[in-house]
């Protein structure tokens with residue numbers, strides 16, 4: 001079945017690079033600049049940025065050459081962030097306090113895709129939890145959005161989240177490690193047995 005969709009990355013593509021002369025942060029920078037991160041950790045993350053950012057934008061290297069460095073970057077950054085024991089309910093505040101914002105006229109873009117039932121698939125090397133919060137706070141996290149990104153694994157009990165998941169999604173699976181349900185839906189939609 002042929003279907004239209006829009007694919008995009010996030011930082012500096014859907015979000016602004018700068019606003020009123022001030023740099024706008026990436027998802028990582030939202031956390032790195034926040035009160036949730038200790039001074040030592042900030043310094044180590046900054047050192048990683050100074051090392052790897054020039055590699056990311058080095059036009060003389062191929063994508064294949066850059067990939068191992070980018071994997072090293074986010075692996076090391078994630079190890080540092082894990083040590084900070086960030087709580088999920090702190091994210092809304094740090095996003096609100098940041099200068100992160102979607103591009104001008106973002107509302108038409110997000111609302112129109114949703115109205116036309118065109119999926120917006122966001123691939124991001126940033127942090128999914130933070131990225132989603134930016135879109136939620138802008139009021140345009142519609143059901144046509146799919147995000148492929150790095151998500152933080154918070155230490156929390158299923159019970160804490162069950163209700164909000166049940167309110168938000170048609171189906172909520174617990175302790176199901178199979179693809180039985182998605183495969184059944186796929187068979188139903190495509191008529192494939």
Ligand SMILES: Nc1ccn([C@@H]2O[C@H](COP(=O)(O)O)[C@@H](O)[C@H]2O)c(=O)n1
Nearest residue numbers: 009010011026028073074077124125126
């Ligand atoms: N530890 C890291 C890893 C990546 N970044 C930056 O995040 C950007 C994510 O961009 P998307 O277009 O994939 O949303 C990426 O361009 C890196 O510069 C970082 O700051 N810290």
